[in-house]
Amino acid sequence: MQQYIAEHLHQNITLAQLAHVAGYSNWHAAKVFRELTGNSPAQYIRLLRLTGAALKLRDGEDRVLEVALQSHFETHEGFTRAFCRTFGMPPATYSRTAPPVKLFMPDSVYHAFRMLKRSENSMDTKQFPSAVFVSTSTHPARKLMLYRGKQAEDYMTYCQEVGCDMWPVLCSVKEALYEPAGMWLPDHLIEPGTSRYVQAVELPADYAGPVPEGFSLIDLPACDYLVFRGEPFLDDEFCEAVQVLWAYIERFDPAPMGYQWAPAAGPRIQLSPTGERGCIEALPVRALDSRPAV
The missing domain is CATH 3.20.80.10 (Regulatory factor, effector binding domain)
Incomplete structure (x- = not known):
């Protein structure tokens, strides 16, 4: 599910799609996802898009409204509220000052599992x-x-x-x-x-x-x-x-x-x-x- 999200982040992503690629029901896919990542699929996707938006505002010259629409937000106001909740400042302020903020960079559950299994066995x-x-x-x-x-x-x-x-x-x-x-x-x-x-x-x-x-x-x-x-x-x-x-x-x-x-x-x-x-x-x-x- 994490891999599917990463590959389709700029498209509309539904719970049904995630459940299908995982081979689970919608309910079980959402349950497993929250247990292992700490976020619902919708929250996880939104945080990834907000982080991408922050990097665009930091490094580019796009207007806040353009970045909001590129990040799948329908309005400037909705994007600003979500950005403030996540990074503690309005996107326009961040675009001007770009102080260090905590981006959303989730660990790969699959990689963590593989590292754990590898550490339990000797490696040649x-x-x-x-x-x-x-x-x-x-x-x-x-x-x-x-x-x-x-x-x-x-x-x-x-x-x-x-x-x-x-x-x-x-x-x-x-x-x-x-x-x-x-x-x-x-x-x-x-x-x-x-x-x-x-x-x-x-x-x-x-x-x-x-x-x-x-x-x-x-x-x-x-x-x-x-x-x-x-x-x-x-x-x-x-x-x-x-x-x-x-x-x-x-x-x-x-x-x-x-x-x-x-x-x-x-x-x-x-x-x-x-x-x-x-x-x-x-x-x-x-x-x-x-x-x-x-």
Whole structure:
């Protein structure tokens, strides 16, 4: 049902259609959907459309009425009321100021189920062939907007500590240099009583915009990275794809590329893994005194 909604969001979607693709009665489809997502199908669809509308208002030049009609609202007034309830401000105000807001970015129930089942069974990553592509990237001096956990060392424990509400806020930040990411902080950036793993977004060094409640803003120096990217993978292969990339990174020697690991130079970065593009992680490095001739 989630997949059908994502593929038909700009069309009219009925409960009967969702029930049909799920193989359930209308009543049972609505019951299961609410139990697993926390929203009725109609609420879920409306929130997705409102999030799409917010991104259009943030990044585009369309008038509020045009965005309202594109988002399947019949009137400007109805759209404004719904937008205010969801994001705490009128759409016209958001279009002008674009402060960080909590977008609606639901987790995939199917992916969560597959990850749970995979974690209950041992995985043989040797049976999962994959190529890894390595490139270089330089991040300029910048600011980092982050939300710290308590003791988390990875994504799962982080979500258990602070929930999953930080990512939608980070995704709404208009001034972001790159997409939001999960990050492992070096020792000197970890505040007492907080986690190594955080969720964060990189911003220009002169960023002076609002910082949402609970978030922190810190300065980062310029840093070179080696970027590791695995091959695209099927949904069922998510956990294996991550572990294969980690195993490759653990064995990798950066010296032939003219670098050495520099874990104190910046955070280790993990972009949100998707099957279409593969798993992507970036590790801080610094140049060796003498690089090999090209």
